[in-house]
Amino acid sequence: MPANSLANRMGVFVELSEATKGNLGRTTLMKLCYFLQALRDVPLGYKFTLYSYGPFDSDVLADLQTAETMGVLSADVEYYSGGYKYDIQPDEKAGRAKELAKEFLTEHKRDIEWVTKKFGNRTATDLELLSTIVYINEEHKIKDRKVLGERVKLVKPHFSESQIERQIQFLDDDGLLN
Numbered sequence: 001m002p003a004n005s006l007a008n009r010m011g012v013f014v015e016l017s018e019a020t021k022g023n024l025g026r027t028t029l030m031k032l033c034y035f036l037q038a039l040r041d042v043p044l045g046y047k048f049t050l051y052s053y054g055p056f057d058s059d060v061l062a063d064l065q066t067a068e069t070m071g072v073l074s075a076d077v078e079y080y081s082g083g084y085k086y087d088i089q090p091d092e093k094a095g096r097a098k099e100l101a102k103e104f105l106t107e108h109k110r111d112i113e114w115v116t117k118k119f120g121n122r123t124a125t126d127l128e129l130l131s132t133i134v135y136i137n138e139e140h141k142i143k144d145r146k147v148l149g150e151r152v153k154l155v156k157p158h159f160s161e162s163q164i165e166r167q168i169q170f171l172d173d174d175g176l177l178n
Contacts (some may be wrong), residue, residue, distance in 0.1 A: 006066065007097070007101050007104075010067050010097040010100075011100065011105050012104075013063070014072060014097050016120075018094075019113070019120060020120040023121060026042055027128070028127060030055070030056060030057075035131065036112070039115075039176055042111050054128045057113065067097070070093060071092050072096075073094065075088045075089075083138075118174075121174050126167070128156075133167055137177045142178070149167060
């Protein structure tokens, strides 16, 4: 079975939904998949490009839709005063999806645990900024943190310089930047 097979991706989605315990929306799922690939070399096979809210690949959403259709995950919309969010949870066939991806999930268990502990409780806004920093750093191999911050500010002008610097420091402290 290819490393980036749909079965493996769905298994990862189930693991992420279980590990984040009700804190998995579409943005979080997108960014956790990005971090798994970019920071942990988990071969999910997505081709992320920089988009409005950071790295994005429409195949993640297509795979989520497939998982919903197959009864592997449910993604309910929750409305609140400031808007809405998705709540992605394991569904009736989640166990079967994990069984089909067992070998892949076993091989990448530490990576999935790491990404959910490191980023699983972050807000969508934090994940947007963090993933954009990683993306720009990966694409341009910027060694100078000040230059990296300036480049991120050009792409994400709605974030303050101090917000950007703080998140660069967070990533740099853990050795997650080139």
